[in-house]
Amino acid sequence: MTAGSKTIELRETHAGAAVGRALNVSPDSRVVLIRRLRLADGEPMALGDAARPADRVPGLTREALENASFYELLEKEYGVVIASGMQSIEPTVTNDEESELLGVPLHSPAFLFERTSRTATRRDGRVRPLALPRRPLPAGGGAVAAARPSGRSGAFADRRCRGTDSMKRAGVSYFGVRIPRHARRDLEDIAARGYTAVLHTFSENDLAYYRGTMAEIVAASHELGLEVQMCPWGVGRTFGGEAESRWVTFHPEACQVLDDGRRVATGCLNNPVYRAFCKEWADAALEAGTDYVFWDEPHWTVPEHVGVDDPERWACVCQVCAELSGSGPVQGSDPGSATVS
Numbered sequence: 001m002t003a004g005s006k007t008i009e010l011r012e013t014h015a016g017a018a019v020g021r022a023l024n025v026s027p028d029s030r031v032v033l034i035r036r037l038r039l040a041d042g043e044p045m046a047l048g049d050a051a052r053p054a055d056r057v058p059g060l061t062r063e064a065l066e067n068a069s070f071y072e073l074l075e076k077e078y079g080v081v082i083a084s085g086m087q088s089i090e091p092t093v094t095n096d097e098e099s100e101l102l103g104v105p106l107h108s109p110a111f112l113f114e115r116t117s118r119t120a121t122r123r124d125g126r127v128r129p130l131a132l133p134r135r136p137l138p139a140g141g142g143a144v145a146a147a148r149p150s151g152r153s154g155a156f157a158d159r160r161c162r163g164t165d166s167m168k169r170a171g172v173s174y175f176g177v178r179i180p181r182h183a184r185r186d187l188e189d190i191a192a193r194g195y196t197a198v199l200h201t202f203s204e205n206d207l208a209y210y211r212g213t214m215a216e217i218v219a220a221s222h223e224l225g226l227e228v229q230m231c232p233w234g235v236g237r238t239f240g241g242e243a244e245s246r247w248v249t250f251h252p253e254a255c256q257v258l259d260d261g262r263r264v265a266t267g268c269l270n271n272p273v274y275r276a277f278c279k280e281w282a283d284a285a286l287e288a289g290t291d292y293v294f295w296d297e298p299h300w301t302v303p304e305h306v307g308v309d310d311p312e313r314w315a316c317v318c319q320v321c322a323e324l325s326g327s328g329p330v331q332g333s334d335p336g337s338a339t340v341s
């Protein structure tokens with residue numbers, strides 16, 4: 001038997017509720033819908049409908065699909081590897097369109113196969129599945145078997161050894177939960193799944209209201225044998241993260257200035273007042289017990305993020321930056337006349 005296929009339909013559209021749910025994307029997302037007639041020795045045998053997020057299969061054509069295996073095509077052209085899938089089978093009968101395409105009488109008995117596939121790699125190749133050995137957790141909670149000694153000196157000694165052992169190191173980020181008993185349960189789960197490190201987000205809100213709680217969460221992480229990093233989550237709107245910044249509203253004079261003179265709600269990385277605040281944040285993170293401080297995505301402002309609908313604008317031309325770059329400040333960038341958007 002020679003297997004083949006004919007593309008009946010290939011179009012881009014909104015995912016809608018059902019496809020959106022199956023692909024785990026918003027109903028508004030663009031998807032590519034593909035309907036193919038599967039052939040056996042040139043005779044119609046089955047109809048196949050497939051949906052893929054549009055941004056994962058840019059430039060997909062009918063020609064490329066003709067007589068090709070969809071999965072092979074995904075792997076070869078788009079670097080998408082199917083790692084797992086769920087398939088259900090149910091008996092059905094053919095409708096008008098299906099009957100015509102398959103060349104069978106209306107309401108012919110048929111099987112409906114439904115399959116949702118999960119990919120091993122994203123298109124950018126940055127996310128890969130991890131096969132981590134699970135770690136046993138004692139029934140009563142508390143320390144994980146073979147947990148490293150808690151306390152900072154122990155942590156450092158352990159880190160020195162770790163480079164030479166064969167233990168796989170992997171970490172996850174953890175954020176938002178500030179109820180210690182819930183955080184502890186999640187951290188136990190993270191440790192039991194074989195992770196060796198955790199990144200705790202430490203936002204301005206945490207700095208203002210949850211310093212003690214964060215110290216508790218860091219201590220619980222260490223007790224479970226997890227190495228701890230902390231990142232300045234959304235601090236000054238200069239670092240990665242969706243948290244809001246109160247600091248920028250109190251310190252407009254230390255915020256970035258666009259090239260057209262508008263001051264925007266993002267701390268300026270060169271401004272000494274803002275740098276002092278970052279240091280204060282780092283001191284608090286160390287005080288909370290973190291092993292590392294991770295300066296996550298420090299960036300100049302993204303106009304769109306501060307409500308400036310002009311991607312051509314750039315920062316920063318504040319007085320401090322202008323002096324550092326050897327040019328004078330642009331008009332309107334002095335604190336007295338600046339506005340914060």
Ligand SMILES: [Zn+2]
Pocket residue numbers: 255256257268269270271316317318319320321322
């Ligand atoms: Zn600046």
